[in-house]
Amino acid sequence: MNGHSLGHDDINHAEIAEKADAILDKFGITEPVVDAVRIANGLGFKVKEITMPPRYFDVAGFYNNKDKTIYVQASDKPWRKLFTVAHEIGHNVLGHKNYEVLFRVQNKDQRYSEVEREANSFAASLLMPNWMLNRYLDAYGLTKKDYREMAKIFGVSEKAMEPILLYLK
Numbered sequence: 001m002n003g004h005s006l007g008h009d010d011i012n013h014a015e016i017a018e019k020a021d022a023i024l025d026k027f028g029i030t031e032p033v034v035d036a037v038r039i040a041n042g043l044g045f046k047v048k049e050i051t052m053p054p055r056y057f058d059v060a061g062f063y064n065n066k067d068k069t070i071y072v073q074a075s076d077k078p079w080r081k082l083f084t085v086a087h088e089i090g091h092n093v094l095g096h097k098n099y100e101v102l103f104r105v106q107n108k109d110q111r112y113s114e115v116e117r118e119a120n121s122f123a124a125s126l127l128m129p130n131w132m133l134n135r136y137l138d139a140y141g142l143t144k145k146d147y148r149e150m151a152k153i154f155g156v157s158e159k160a161m162e163p164i165l166l167y168l169k
């Protein structure tokens with residue numbers, strides 16, 4: 001789940017960003033940190049933290065359709081939990097079916113499938129929409145190189161923020 005999954009590929013990021021913007025608009029969210037749990041709840045999902053069994057150590061979260069609950073790894077850092085919830089919202093909003101249930105932390109040898117990359121793109125757009133980034137760069141007198149400060153303001157990882165700022169228009 002990080003910026004490596006974004007960038008140059010065949011995903012329609014602009015269209016996904018429009019869908020994320022529509023959700024932010026619907027919930028009246030104009031400031032970071034975007035409250036993904038409130039959005040999930042508003043869309044009819046519960047969010048619960050659980051401790052994954054050891055052999056699922058690399059699983060950040062998953063969605064269970066039976067109890068309409070997004071489960072996130074309790075021991076993860078707040079920024080990862082936030083991204084995991086946003087990622088699972090993405091699968092729902094983008095109408096994905098039959099996607100990998102378990103959202104795994106990316107490692108170097110692994111390449112995300114298209115639906116996974118779409119859900120990651122949605123999560124990035126939801127948590128770091130361009131218009132909000134530009135507004136905060138202006139407000140704080142920051143530049144696109146200040147991804148560390150911006151990551152703190154937006155409640156995301158520096159690794160997620162860096163490429164987003166790089167490609168920001």
Ligand SMILES: [Zn+2]
Pocket residue numbers: 087091099100101102103115116119
């Ligand atoms: Zn996923």
